[in-house]
Amino acid sequence: MKIVKIETAKVNIPLVTPFKTALRTVDSVNDIVVRITTDDGQTGFGEAPPTAVITGDTHGSILSAIEEFIAPAIVGMEIENLDGIMKKLHGCILKNSSAKAAVDMAVYDLFAKSCGKPLYKILGGGRGEIETDLTISVNGVEEMVVDSLKAVSQGFRILKIKVGKESKKDVERIQAIRQAVGPDIKLRIDANQGWSAKEAVKIIRTLEEMGIGMDLVEQPVNAHDFEGMKFVTSQVYTPILADESVFSPEDAIRIIRERAADLINIKLMKTGGIHEALKICAIAESFGMECMIGCMLESKIAVSAAAHLAAGRGIITRADLDGPSLCREDPYIGGPVFDGPKIVMNEDPGMGISRVAAFGD
Ligand SMILES: C[C@H](N)C(=O)N[C@H](CCC(=O)O)C(=O)O
Numbered sequence: 001m002k003i004v005k006i007e008t009a010k011v012n013i014p015l016v017t018p019f020k021t022a023l024r025t026v027d028s029v030n031d032i033v034v035r036i037t038t039d040d041g042q043t044g045f046g047e048a049p050p051t052a053v054i055t056g057d058t059h060g061s062i063l064s065a066i067e068e069f070i071a072p073a074i075v076g077m078e079i080e081n082l083d084g085i086m087k088k089l090h091g092c093i094l095k096n097s098s099a100k101a102a103v104d105m106a107v108y109d110l111f112a113k114s115c116g117k118p119l120y121k122i123l124g125g126g127r128g129e130i131e132t133d134l135t136i137s138v139n140g141v142e143e144m145v146v147d148s149l150k151a152v153s154q155g156f157r158i159l160k161i162k163v164g165k166e167s168k169k170d171v172e173r174i175q176a177i178r179q180a181v182g183p184d185i186k187l188r189i190d191a192n193q194g195w196s197a198k199e200a201v202k203i204i205r206t207l208e209e210m211g212i213g214m215d216l217v218e219q220p221v222n223a224h225d226f227e228g229m230k231f232v233t234s235q236v237y238t239p240i241l242a243d244e245s246v247f248s249p250e251d252a253i254r255i256i257r258e259r260a261a262d263l264i265n266i267k268l269m270k271t272g273g274i275h276e277a278l279k280i281c282a283i284a285e286s287f288g289m290e291c292m293i294g295c296m297l298e299s300k301i302a303v304s305a306a307a308h309l310a311a312g313r314g315i316i317t318r319a320d321l322d323g324p325s326l327c328r329e330d331p332y333i334g335g336p337v338f339d340g341p342k343i344v345m346n347e348d349p350g351m352g353i354s355r356v357a358a359f360g361d
């Protein structure tokens with residue numbers, strides 16, 4: 001199976017409600033999709049979101065990285081030479097992690113197809129089903145309570161609460177949501193770098209003293225503030241999850257060595273795909289640190305790739321794979337089934353996606 005063609009297209013899928021974090025507000029998933037074709041007519045799919053505020057990637061940079069650097073480096077290579085392809089993919093251009101992720105997942109899709117197995121079985125194959133949380137955007141307290149109750153009524157048992165925009169109100173937000181949803185719903189708090197280290201300790205300790213249980217607090221401080229992450233982690237009982245601070249396996253090693261977090265959020269768009277994400281899984285497993293699998297504003301192609309990785313690797317104990325649930329439409333056929341909080345893995349070969357409307361088929 002030789003790679004003969006790499007094509008790109010754009011998808012634009014409106015969101016159910018605007019997605020609001022401390023970093024940005026977005027109304028739609030506006031991503032680049034990738035299709036790789038082999039000489040025997042097989043196709044593999046990938047997707048890259050332009051999350052400029054986190055990865056630095058834009059539509060333009062994703063398209064030119066693929067067209068000018070990645071495609072010339074890997075077209076003509078055999079899919080079975082997975083390691084060789086990954087070397088070229090990661091060696092042909094620095095950074096550009098979202099473009100690399102889109103191509104990496106399409107290659108893994110084809111590799112699993114060449115083995116006649118669903119991708120998650122190639123990646124370890126532990127679970128046929130995983131559970132995701134649902135994100136509650138940062139808004140006024142009442143609106144967040146209404147959104148949380150709606151999510152619970154839809155069957156979600158884990159909520160990811162966005163905060164960090166006006167930190168003074170954040171205790172109020174989390175307290176009101178906990179009061180409304182009761183003690184059995186897990187709350188994950190994501191400040192998206194919005195707090196200072198001292199502010200984070202004050203907020204988390206206040207919530208702890210109120211008896212408000214939190215599954216974790218994600219990226220309380222600036223991505224590059226490892227000292228701040230370390231300070232917060234050492235000063236509170238609630239587990240701290242590193243998100244924007246960990247892109248690469250080297251970042252994961254540093255976070256673990258410096259005890260700057262208790263957990264790592266792996267996202268394919270930060271690692272540049274499954275190949276590098278597997279290295280973080282192995283590092284974390286060696287040190288006994290659990291991981292979460294997350295996503296950017298991605299639709300079903302990219303989130304399916306992440307779900308396959310999570311279903312394959314036991315060290316990934318938490319999933320924030322709500323991209324498809326945030327979308328108003330699903331322009332794809334096949335792949336894992338996203339049924340509210342439940343993600344049921346496909347049993348047909350590869351990622352299971354058979355049709356992507358953006359390619360006109
Ligand atoms: C969509 C997912 N639940 C999420 O919250 N991801 C954010 C970043 C998403 C973005 O801005 O595209 C995160 O975990 O920080």
Ligand SMILES: [Mg+2]
Nearest residue numbers: 190218219243
């Ligand atoms: Mg996050």
